[in-house]
Each structure stands twice: as C-alpha cells, then as structure tokens.
Amino acid sequence: MKIEKEAEIILEKFSLVLENIPELEETHYIVDNVNLAREDVARDKNPEKIIRNAHVDEEGNLIAEKGKWVR
Numbered sequence: 422m423k424i425e426k427e428a429e430i431i432l433e434k435f436s437l438v439l440e441n442i443p444e445l446e447e448t449h450y451i452v453d454n455v456n457l458a459r460e461d462v463a464r465d466k467n468p469e470k471i472i473r474n475a476h477v478d479e480e481g482n483l484i485a486e487k488g489k490w491v492r
Contacts, residue, residue, distance in 0.1 A: 476484040 472483065478484055
C-alpha cells in the first residue's frame with residue numbers, strides 16, 4: 422500500500438538522522454525542592470455559604486445525589 426511505503430521511507434530517513442546525533446553524557450539536575458509538602462491547615466467553613474450553593478427542598482433539607490457507583 423502507498424501508506425506503508427511512505428511510512429518505510431519516513432522511518433529510513435529518521436534512522437539516518439538518528440545516526441548523526443552525537444553521543445552525549447547524561448545531564449542531571451540537582452533540585453532543592455524535592456518532596457515539598459505544605460502544612461495541613463484547617464480552613465474556616467461557612468455553613469450558610471455551603472447551603473446557599475446547595476440544592477434544598479421546600480423544608481430546607483439538603484438534596485444530595487446518590488453516588489452512581491452505589492447500588
């Protein structure tokens with residue numbers, strides 16, 4: 422097929438280009454910020470804001486969707 426022939430030509434050209442790439446030593450970077458973690462800080466919660474953004478019924482009960490993974 423035409424696509425297979427074109428793919429073979431591309432691969433041959435690519436392999437020729439790879440032969441011209443010089444061998445170099447690996448480069449390693451030393452970074453001081455490895456495994457940084459922030460402190461756990463409890464944030465103040467505003468229940469009025471949470472309820473204002475939630476779905477509630479006429480009686481003020483919070484409506485939550487049952488998880489689809491729950492039977």
